[in-house]
Amino acid sequence: MHTVAVLALATVVPFDLSTPIEVFTRVTLPGGRPAYRVRVCAAEPFVDAGAFTVRAHWGLAELAGADTIVLPGCTDLATPVPDDVLTALRKAAADGTRIASICSGAFILAATGLLDGLRATTHWLAAPALAAGHPEIEVDPDVLYVDNGQLLTSAGAAAGLDLCLHLVRRDHGSAVAAQAARLSVMPLEREGGQAQFIVGDRYPTPRGSALEPVLRWMDDNAERDLTLEDIAARANTSTRTLNRRFREQTGTTPLRWLLRARIRRAQYLLESTTHPVDRIARQVGFGSPTAFRDQFKRVVGTSPGAYRSAFRGSGP
Template sequence: MAVLVLDDVLPLDLGIPAQVFIAVPGDPYELILCGRTAGSVRTAAGFAVTVAAGLEAVRGADTVVVPGYAPHLRELSADVLAALAGAHARGRRLVSICTGAFALAAAGVLDGRKATTHWKYAHELAARHPRVSVDPRVLYVDEGQVLTSAGVAAGIDLCLHLVRRDLGARTANQVARSLVSAPHRDGGQAQYIERPLAPEAPGVTLASTRAWVLARLHEPLTVPQLAAHAHLAPRTFARRFVTETGTTPLRWLLTARLVRARELLESTELAVDHIADRCGLGSPSNLRLHFRRALGTTPTAYRAAFAPTARPGFDRAHAPATAAGPSAT
């Protein structure tokens, strides 16, 4: 995995992939920092970082990560754009964090694709690159070979999503715990919350209700039941839930059920019908339906890819994409 460090790189964005991927048990990722050339690269904060390699690392990597940088200050050089376009043509996985999407867009690899970046720069990205479908609302976008994220914390979410996609839900959750991070948020959640919490309940959140739900995923829960646990009217509960999490109660609940199903597929030999029952989806056909809609694969195929016995020969770059899972916090 090559992390391409561009001039005026944002230091926090640069640290995200290293922090996440070196925390993966067993060291399955080999990271190398590279730039246009080996040596010193200036950051947006004024200090410099040293990279070990030049663009040859991009050409040899199976995954290339482009952290955020200051795209409005200068155009990227032709050799950098050619290296990114070449990696895309060879079928390599390209990932951007925050304004790193400007580099992918300039290389042409986002043309005809949906993408995101920090909401403050989304309009500029769309104006510069009209062939890119820019969504400023989401945390990250997984287009298979090309993945883009919003700013900073969303970069952590995207990197955890990659771990989940490559190595499964249990490993991604282990990494999230080691980073004291929420276990992988849904990429479709909002980047920022437009409405504050209701003033009549300062300091009160629905975290306890979400934790209560996670302990009862085998039950046929409804929004009125969740609202009753939170001692709120259903409409007030639903509104506050979206305010806190950026997603609806039902979408969050379905994602939680699918996360539980993935964990059981990875860690147990339970039959699919038993797993469907334990995660509250009722029947194997219902589990298969939602699994295919959300993940683009079947429970059986997912188990074959992510069960421990399947790991040694697993092709990480071509693993089935997975949706993100919620946490109580």
Template sequence: MYTTVVLALPDAIPFDLATPIETFGRVRLPDGRPGYRTLVAGPERDIEAGPLRLTVDDDLDALQRADLIVVPGRENPLAPAPPAVLAALRTAADRGTRIASICVGAFTLAEAALLDGLDATTHWLAADEFKRKYPAVQVNPDVLYTDNGKILTSAGAVAGIDLCLHIVRNDYGTVVAADAARLAVAPLHRPGGQAQYIVRNRAPSRPTTLDQVLPWIEDNAYRGLALADIAAAAGLSVRTLTRRFKDETGQSPLQWVAGVRIRQAQELLETTDHTVDRIAAQTGFPTTSNFRSQFGQVVGVTPGAYRKVFRPGPHRPADEAVLAKATPVFLPENAKLL
């Protein structure tokens, strides 16, 4: 049996706290014994976690008895962690303890200097701030989780379940991991390198010279837009438009348009039963093959696979063949995760 310690920090995100408790708590070995003993420890006895007030039974000494430490995210990931917590994490890492973070919990690992020179991920909304604050870390916001052996990180929300089941699979094999996933009512395997299903062309957070043209693009992306069309709407020359887009969004105007179209296509895939051909036409892609290609490059999966995740709909026999290819069938000997 492995001892897992979930670190309860001030202002912890409740979902992130619950994820390892629930996931590891559902692990049963073939003989019925639990696979993990899960404890919750913190620097203080009473911890605030969003709207919750928690009483923690174990102090930071528990980290030194752990086989695995899980660090949940905090509502304010930029808030300094208590020095005693950072020291305890470093001591545990020096002992060879596995340490994993969920969502923006990666900020705590980075603050403890445990991610320097390693691959890591975090919630995509926090990725840019993470890169600025911790340039020594190799941040990849486009994956669900990273595994460096002893140090692991995950992206936001459900990716924490992905990471926990990945750990279970490494510890006990696919049979046990599949059973834990079924008990948690979670599909069993999304590889760590799978994309986070997001398109990174959110509008700049502060006023820019593009404030008028960005909404215009949202409303007109279904049209066959050329650079000249966008420049005319912005009242700028093509050269000035291109320069300002690069300076203020990090993308070219047409890259931005493609991102808008893909986000709109995602919404249609999630909320309608329209065919892929129809969605391609509705969102302004010149051909269905062009839509499939760009969608796959940006989102990391096909439009059909994306729809199966976010709009499963009524069970259809055709889905079985797709799922059989994407995810092993988990009889008493195979397992994967959502």
């Protein structure tokens, strides 16, 4: 039987902790046999989860015997990961154990150094902080999860469900995973593939960054046909230096940041107006409605029309 160890650290996010427990304890194989044995592990017997306290029956030593380790998110990203936890995770990875993170659990995995040189994701709101703190990681804020084989990361709390179902499918095939999805009242693959829905007023910007003025200028002028040279001139630097600074401080490129600013503006218009999609395409700076639809679906994971149907309120 496959053993899943769920690691609980201080100020663990309750939903992130319960997600793998709920998913993996319900998975059954043909004949009704359980597919997974789940263990909640912690450095201390009791862990504060905010709304409740977790009693962990297993310590860090249990990680060594697990086939998969799941790292739930923590509410305080500034809290250092204890050295004994980092040591246990590195040892488990060296022994071939699969490690997956949910939401801000990516910061725990990043602290081990195991993600260096790899692509990873986390909640879109925390992505700039992950990229700034770990520039050696290619942070992709546009996906629900990233599968690097042994190491996997997922986005927000709901994306943790997608990741757990993906692991079940990897381990036992689509039929078993589909049954697990039905028990979780989830589609095995959500509409939108692996793309996150970007929410919030604007793409997150690093507070106090030297790039902040140009980022705000780009956001205010997203509808213009801006080139990399235009942005570099505004920042009073070369295009090469601009690209380097963007990757260091935002985890992406200037033109990709601009694309997301345009998409975010389009989302707002889709949510709050009845403007036709073709008009919105022009308003947010796309050369053609076709290009807008293609880029919107690539970034958001669904069509503008489907997004409007899902998210438009009862406003004007």
